[in-house]
Amino acid sequence: MKKLILAVLIVALTFTALSEYFLLHYYVKFGDTLIEIADSFGVSPSTILDWNPNIDPRYLKAGQELLIPIPDGIIYEVKKGDTLDTIAKRFFTVVDVIKEANNLIGSIIFPGQKLFIPLEAVGIAFNDTKTLIWPVYGEISSPFGWRIHPITKRWSFHTGIDIAAPEGTPIFAADSGVVEYAGWKSGYGNFIIINHGLYKTAYGHLSKIDVFVGQYVTRGELIGRVGNTGISTGPHLHFEVRYRNRYTNPVTYLPSPAKKYVLSVERRWMGGK
Numbered sequence: 584m585k586k587l588i589l590a591v592l593i594v595a596l597t598f599t600a601l602s603e604y605f606l607l608h609y610y611v612k613f614g615d616t617l618i619e620i621a622d623s624f625g626v627s628p629s630t631i632l633d634w635n636p637n638i639d640p641r642y643l644k645a646g647q648e649l650l651i652p653i654p655d656g657i658i659y660e661v662k663k664g665d666t667l668d669t670i671a672k673r674f675f676t677v678v679d680v681i682k683e684a685n686n687l688i689g690s691i692i693f694p695g696q697k698l699f700i701p702l703e704a705v706g707i708a709f710n711d712t713k714t715l716i717w718p719v720y721g722e723i724s725s726p727f728g729w730r731i732h733p734i735t736k737r738w739s740f741h742t743g744i745d746i747a748a749p750e751g752t753p754i755f756a757a758d759s760g761v762v763e764y765a766g767w768k769s770g771y772g773n774f775i776i777i778n779h780g781l782y783k784t785a786y787g788h789l790s791k792i793d794v795f796v797g798q799y800v801t802r803g804e805l806i807g808r809v810g811n812t813g814i815s816t817g818p819h820l821h822f823e824v825r826y827r828n829r830y831t832n833p834v835t836y837l838p839s840p841a842k843k844y845v846l847s848v849e850r851r852w853m854g855g856k
């Protein structure tokens with residue numbers, strides 16, 4: 584009997600050592616709110632929404648099951664062409680964090696593989712020297728201003744910039760503010776507007792919305808995932824800045840494209856374990 588207990592204990596310890604996170608199944612109690620549940624487990628409300636995309640964040644039902652990862656983190660599914668380096672950049676973190684969280688020894692990953700990304704170290708490479716941080720790590724595929732529309736082929740005004748990135752790439756709040764819109768909008772697909780006071784930022788074509796109307800989000804917080812919803816020719820983020828309700832060129836508020844990811848020695852030391 585003692586041997587059996589010992590064997591079970593060893594298996595349990597090995598399992599704990601191999602999996603760097605576990606999923607808790609929480610059953611909503613009458614009167615629970617998303618924010619309270621998130622607080623009590625030390626995760627962000629965005630994380631709970633990311634793991635449980637089909638819930639209505641403002642009207643949780645008693646008895647409803649929620650998946651909650653401990654520690655706080657989300658899953659990224661590897662796409663063709665991804666490397667650990669590009670994935671680390673898309674989360675504004677470092678490769679070591681991802682390797683450690685997934686017990687990867689080498690650097691081989693494969694499409695479809697699910698990686699756990701602990702949110703604690705996400706964002707250590709944000710460049711926060713301008714008004715806004717880059718909401719997504721990617722290249723500008725279509726600039727702000729007049730252009731021939733890629734779908735309608737008509738001369739039209741592009742109200743934001745398009746940032747190309749694979750489906751599922753995290754989108755971060757470009758600045759702190761209150762979520763004013765989170766839902767479907769014709770043309771934009773899944774769409775978010777954040778109100779920052781004098782100006783607003785808007786995010787279109789998302790595959791997933793991880794925030795709800797009225798939620799206060801801090802700069803760099805996860806708000807959703809890149810997708811291809813609405814009128815769109817491929818996965819990208821349509822990003823707008825509306826200064827006093829006028830469309831303005833987001834580029835003027837962002838660090839230069841070459842400096843969207845900045846990792847100082849000090850930050851690397853803080854982020855690396």
Ligand SMILES: [Zn+2]
Nearest residue numbers: 743744745821
């Ligand atoms: Zn666009």
